[in-house]
Structures are given as C-alpha cells and as structure tokens.
Amino acid sequence: MAWTTVALRGRGEALDLLREVRELTDSPRLHALSRVQEAVVHVSLSDWREALTALAHVDDTSMALLTPRERTAALLNGGLSHLSLLELDQARAQLQEALDTAVAERVPEQEFKARHNLGCLEFYAGNLPGAISLMRSADEVDAPVARARAKQDLAQVLLESGLLRQARQTLLGALDEARDEQLALEEADIRLDLAACSLVEGDFAAARRELGAAIRIYRTRGADGRQRSTSLLRAAVDLGDGRVPRGIDTLLVPWLGTGRPVTSEERLAVRIHAETLLLRGDVAGAAYAAKPLRGAAHQGLAAAMHDRLLFAKVAAAQGDSRGARREVHASARQLGRRQAPTQSLEVRAALALHGRRLSEFDLGDALASGSARRIFDSVERWRAISHRLPPVRAPLDPDTSALMAQLRQTRLQLGSTAAGEDEVTLRSRVASLEGRIAERDWSTSAPTVGNPADHPDERTGRHDVGHVAGHRGGAGAAAAFTRTRAVLGARDEVALVLFAHAGEQYSLEVGAQRRSRVRHLGSVTAVTVLADRLVRDLRAHAFASVNPALAAAVGRAVDASLAELDRAVLGDLSLPRGSGVVVAPSRALASVPWTALPRLAGRPVTVAASLTRWATPQPPAGGPTTVASLAGPGLRRAVDEAGDIAAAWGARSASTPNGTDDSRALIGALAGDTVVHVAAHGTHEPQNPFFSSLHLADGPVFAHELPRPLRSRHVVLSACDVGQSDLRPGDEPFGLTAALLSLGARSVVAAVAPVADEVAALAMVDYHRQLSVGVPAARALATAVTEHPGARSFCLFGADWATPPTSV
DSSP states (O other): OHHHHHHHTOHHHHHHHHHHHHHHOOOHHHHHHHHHHHHHHHHHTTOHHHHHHHHTTOOHHHHHTSOHHHHHHHHHHHHHHHHHTTOHHHHHHHHHHHHHHHHHTTOHHHHHHHHHHHHHHHHHTTOHHHHHHHHHHHHTSOOOOOOHHHHHHHHHHHHHTTOHHHHHHHHHHHHHHHHHTTOHHHHHHHHHHHHHHHHHHTOHHHHHHHHHHHHHHHHHHTOHHHHHHHHHHHHHHHHHTTSOOTTHHHHHTTTTTSSSOOSHHHHHHHHHHHHHHHHHTOHHHHHHHHGGGTTOOSOOHHHHHHHHHHHHHHHHHTTOHHHHHHHHHHHHHHHHHHHTTBOOHHHHHHGGGGGHHHHHHHHHHHHHHTOHHHHHHHHHHHTTGGGGSOOOOOOOOHHHHHHHHHHHHHHHHHHHSOSSHHHHHHHHHHHHHHHHHHHHHHTOBOOOOSOGGGSBOTTTSOBOTTOOTTOTTOSOOOOOHHHHHHHHHHHTEEEEEEEEETTEEEEEEEOSSSOOEEEEEEEHHHHHHHHHHHHHHHHHHHHTTTSHHHHHHHHHHHHHHHHHHHHHHHTTOOOOTTOEEEEEOOGGGTTOOGGGSGGGTTSOEEEOSOHHHHHSOOOOOOSSOOEEEEEOTTOTTHHHHHHHHHHHHGGGBOOOOOSOOOHHHHHHHHHHOSEEEEESEEEOOTTSGGGOEEEETTEEEEGGGSOSSOOOSEEEEESSSTTOOEEETTTEEESHHHHHHHTTOSEEEEESSOOOHHHHHHHHHHHHHHHHTTOOHHHHHHHHHHHOGGGTTEEEEESOOOOOGGGO
16 A cells, blocks of 8 residues: 555655554564565655665564565665665675575566666666666566666666667657556656756757656655756756756755765756856856866766866866866767777767767867867867777677578568558568667677776776776877878878868868868758758669650759859869868768769769778788679679679689679678678668668678678678768767778778669779779779769778789
C-alpha cells in the first residue's frame, strides 16, 4: 500500500503507513522490511540521503531475516542511492552483491535491475561503451519489469555520447510506456530529459513546455525535491536563452553555501549562480562563484565542457584573453581524450556535439581578432577531431557479424518484395536489426591497460573520469598555421577553409606565397540553398541522360547552378596557374562536387575534412602495391569497367571481375590490398549514415562492417551518392567515405551525386591508367573529369595519394 500510495497521494501518507507497520508489530523482520520499503519511497523521489538513512536501520542481523529477493532489493536501493550521490565505490560493492545474489537465486527481475544500475555506474564513471554494454545485457534479461526507467537511463547515456536523435527516440518510447503503465513520476522524469535534448538543440520553447509539464506532475505527487530540481533546469533554459531567470536568488538558496558541490544538481546550481552574475555584469562575483566547479570529479563530458565554457567566459570578461584561450585549448584536448577510448566511429564523431558551444566561443573570439592565424587555428582545433585519432582496431565480434548477415539478407528481400504486409514486416525487421547492430557498435571500446588514475588532468591535477588508460594522448595536435602554409607551398596548392559562425558563412584562403584572407560569404541558409540546388540538378541530369533534349535542358540548369555557387563561394578568388586546391568544407557545403566548379575545373582538387590529416606525410609503403578491382551486380558496364582497371594495373592486380564479387571479397580486399576499386550500386543513408552501403552479389556491404583498420591506402567507389557526408557538430563527417578515411585509408574517390554508368566506366578507367604510372590522384582525377565532364560528381576525399615510385 505504501508504494501505491506514494504514486497516488504523495510521500507523506506513504511514510505514515510504514510507521504504522512498525507500531503494530515487534517483529524484527517486519521492521526491517518497512525500512527497506521506506528507502524505496525515498528513492522514487530522488531523496538519496533519506534512503540511506532508512537502510542504516537494517543491520546485518536484520538482513539475515530477509529472503534473498528482499535482501537484493535493499542492496539495489542502497547501491542506487550511493550512485546518485557519486559514491561510486560503495555503489559498485552493493550493486555487484545484488547482481550475484539475483543470479544465484534466479530472480530475473532483480538481475535486470542490478545489471542496469551497474551500467548507470559506468556512465557516471565516464565509461560510455561499458554503460551501453551493461544496459544492453540487462535488456536481454527475460524479466517481467516495467522498462520505462531503464530506457530513460539509456537515453541519458546516448545523449552523453552525443547521439541526440537516438536519445530522443528512446525517450519518446519510454514516455509511451510510462503513460501505458500510469507511472506519473517516471513520465515527469522522462520529460526532464526531453527538455535536456531540446536545450542541446537550442529549442528553448520546447524545453520550457516539457519542464512545465514535469513540475505539474511533481506538485500533485508531493515530490518537492524533484520540483526544486526542475526549477533549476528551467533557470538553466532561461540562461541559455540569454536572460536572467526570475526569482533566481531565492531559488538558489537551498543549494548555495553548503560546501563543495558534489551531486549534479549542486553543480548545476553553482553554475547557474556564476552565469547569472556574469549576465548581470558582476565579473568578480562570477569568478568567485565558479571556483567550486574546478576539478569536479565524476561528471559527464557535457557538464565538464559547460564548466570549461564558463571559465573561458569569465576569463574573457576579466580581460584575460590568454586565460580564456587556455580553457578552450584544454577543453579541445579533453574532448579528444573522451573520443579516443571508444571503438565506435559513430560515437567518436557524435561526441563532438559537446564541444559545439566552446568552438563557437573560440571562433567568435578569433573572428573578432581579425587574425587569419587565429581563425585557422580555431577552425582546425575543433574540426574533425576524430580524424586525428588512431584508427579503430576492435574487430566485429561474431554476434555482430551474424546480425550484419541477417540485415544483408533482409535488405535483399526488401528490395525484391512487392508492397504490402510483407514489406511492412521486412522494414520493421531492418529497423530492429540496425538498432541492435548500432547498440553493439556504440558499446565497443578499446582494451584498457594499467590504471586510469595514473593520468591526471594536466591543469587541475585531478583525474579525468572519461579518460581510459592506453589513450592518454587522445587526438593528435591540430596542424599549425605556419606548418600548413609550408606544406601548401611544397605541394604547390592553396587551401580554402570554409566555416560558419552565428548563422553566417565564411571562407579563409591560405597559401604559401600570398596573404591569407577571410571573406564573408553571406548567410548559411543562402549558401545551403545553392548547394542543395546543385546536387538536385546533378541528380536530375544523370537520370535525364537517356533523353537528349531533356539532358541538354537539365545540363543548362546544372551549369547555371555551378556558376552561381562558384560566384557565391569562390568570389574573386584568384589562383596561381596550375596550382592545386585543398577544400575544407563546412556543414552546408559538405556534398558539393568541387571538381565541377568553373574556376576549379581542370585543377587538382582535394576535399579534406581536416587539414591536419591532409598535411600528415604519407607513411612509407609496407610492401609492393597490390590492386583489387571488384564489380557488383545490376550495372551493365561494371564488369567491363573493373576488368579494364585490373588490366591497367597489370601484374599488380590479381582481379578477374565477373560481377559475382560479394561482401567477403570487398572486406578481404580492403584488409589486404593497397588500391581497391569498386564498380557497384551504392546508397547513402542520410538518417543513418553508417548504414550507407555498396551493393555486391550477396547484398549490401555496410560502413559498420569494414575492416578495422584498413590496409588499403587508396579506395575508389564508382558508385552513386556514396561521396556524400552528413556533417554534425564539430564538422565531423558521417558516411561511407568518412568511415573509410577514419579506418585508415589515405584517400577515397567517390561521387556526391549519380553518374551515368557509361560515363563512370570510361572516366574511371582513364583515371586508373594515369594512377598506375605514378600520376598523383588529384591530378589524375582532374584530367579524367576534364575529358569526361559527365563524371564531375567524383571528388577526391582525404589527402592526395600516388603509387610509390619503386612500384611504378
């Protein structure tokens, strides 16, 4: 009755019932049970200290009177309370004992809870892959338990991992379950996390709606502590919107002056206090208020980066520009250290979400300085940090490989079935398989060695809980401006660095023999419209090729779109005769066919997500150059194209393409051959880029299952669309091309729009003929596109590459 009462009428009446139990009996066992249940009531309302106080009445003698299930319940609630107070050692001991007891006594409901809460503990300890793995293993336990709360916890881990879309989807599923089960408090808690998602997205109105709904539920249930916590979050939303929250001084009274902040709510209160003072212009007060946040242990990356941003803003307001930059530099290094341990390309890239506000601050400061060097350093510091990490090396486990095989077959069935109920079933199965594969990928981490505590944060001397041993270096240092200019001069190239700030698009031109120049190109929206129109026109032109009159009309539209984008982005850019161009695109321009722009036509062009990666010298060849040339089904010229390319390389290619190459052939080639060419259909999945694929004899081959790492240095994808990338915060590219580069390929040639089969076959054969005699990839592609204009959707991504001279 107490548990039901707290949900229906609040805590007061529930605790009265439990006191009545103790008054009605002298039974030590029932006294102990009432205390365990009292702790459950407090836990349901997030009053962790009160829960531990109740459990303190249950000593070892009393515990011996309880059944295994009851003992496990006490351990679970004690462990959860310690965990919420960030007392991780005590939490781990109690939760592990609860798990051992539940497994030994075969109590699946409690096994589920223990595994899940241990996953929450790994989340607090900064081990995101471990958290997802444990939560996934909990979800596989066959137990009749309500899972809304578990889904909410998983969503928090996904949000901390930067997987914002997946976090929101998980929360919406949890919200439906909470409503179905009439779990009002759980519904309110889920709304808090939905508000957090909206806050990350900058949708302050949606965040306020969710918080208002949560407060109404807490008020009716007597959850005063949670109501106050929600008011704190609402104040954070107001600050994010640039205004001082109403009644903030009164609201903060319970949290301030209580000593060093420990819990996430206490730290949030301190942060809100400092930000409020800063917004009011009390810089000295803000600096003093922010001091307790220094070196906070056991907080997530999002909170740590928020603290760094606050410190940087305070330093800037004090006129300490060097101090502000130190905070920015330290935060970028911290982000790299958090990205390094995960062996998931998706999580590595997604974690950059938490650096977004710091990179905006950094870039705004650099733009205000007017210094080309500082602007370059700022852009490169945050851009594609994951591409500066060592390639992931953890191979797919057998279970994931089996899921990939199932997904491949289901996709094949979906492509051959008629619309109807079967199609709905197959689409549902595809979504389920992709979800399971993605979760397994997110939970993959590198093996750890040594003790993470051996590597303290370099500025505070405190331990970075997200840092895993074996990755103490994190990402490599960003390329210095002077060194980049030197490399450009040595290679006779000019760099065009495109970046956005506060909704405006800019370019930075960098060369060895010229003064660097920053240009404002207009609004990001206007540039995005031009880029999207060009890609649409290119797609239409490829499909209009069978009708000469239509192709000519659409071709004129393509030329007009190219000319307009050229004027908007390149402006009055003048390039030395014969020089190459390196383009580092921003999000709005990630899928532009740069080789097709009029002023870049005929020039060697390389598209680099990171100039740091581009400028890194090519490692020495490990053995002779070998070539694999593969062909997929369904393309009339694919087999001829692959065969002619194999012939162009002669003895270095052992390929005999016949259109039956399958996923094993491609994976084997990428793991063993220097150059890999694939002539096949391709698909770019904008909503789920790491399920972009190449279509071979046994079905699609996905980015998720590529070898880790690749041996291939140069990969050519003669397939439609797979050159497209979806850039997320931090200008981290997502897609098949980005995956190949992240896994160790030096460069990738791919198309950002469809290319007619005949044109692709002719252009790619000519390209490989030049490549095979030592012509660098960028120049070889420029020549091939000049001779075959229909192939202008092909771009060279990553860095230039050439066959080592000894093997030509």
